Amino acid sequence: MIDICPAAPHHIEALVALDSVAQHAPERAAQIQAWVQAGTCHVLLVDGRAAAYGVLHHQFFNCGFIEMLMVGPGYRRQGLARQLIEHLRARCARPKLFTSTNRSNTAMHALLLQAGFQRSGYIDNLDEGDPEWVFFCRVSGG
Template identity: 60%
Template sequence: MNVDIRPARLNDLEALTRLDTVAAHDERRAVQIKGWIEDRFCHVLETDGDIAAYGVLHHHFFDCGFIEMLMVGEKFRRRRLGLRLVDHFQSICERPKLFTSTNRSNGAMQLLLKEAGFRESGHIENLDAGDPEQVFFWPCER
């Protein structure tokens, strides 16, 4: 399996929107994805020429790196592609600290982050009713 990670381009928007499970029922997500691409925060992971996943890394979370989004297409899951994308973000983070978060109910993402070396760093209540957001931290060592 050939894997390539690169910055997203505007002509990827349709493929990313199809891949994104939220975009199927929330048209605001496509607008959000377009903004991430235009701001150069969005990266895509291609496997054998198909866009299989995308992620968003920015550096405006208290002047730290923050993985805002990590989405792996349903037919590409359980192949460790999410971990490859997280590894990529760890390698390009421009700040000494990298954070991300996921819902407490998202056990798969929590396992992925722990495997990538992240550690828990608190939680945020009241974003999704009854499902706190778990925050994770990774020290970027250069």
């Protein structure tokens, strides 16, 4: 059974454990805790276990922005990221929703295009040699 809900403090340890970056970057673990405390983090549970999380805020030029989307390694390629994107889109309180990913993350590019996003530009100099592509979609409920 799949459930998506706002992440709570008791989810933090499981979110850190499933996050492939947090395993070797303590600042990511601290960021996860901050997102949970801010109420911007949503956790996707499969049979009660944290399998993925996403972060939605509305501070990107007063638009919605999916800052993070992470699916645990054992849960990838099962459609969970798409479900999480749809959940976050439904909760976007603005008519425009943005997200971004590195040029090298072709799987995320494909997922976003399938989910109805379109490319909206790119940002150089965040990750050396790997520009950040920005994606956009309109939100009907925003």
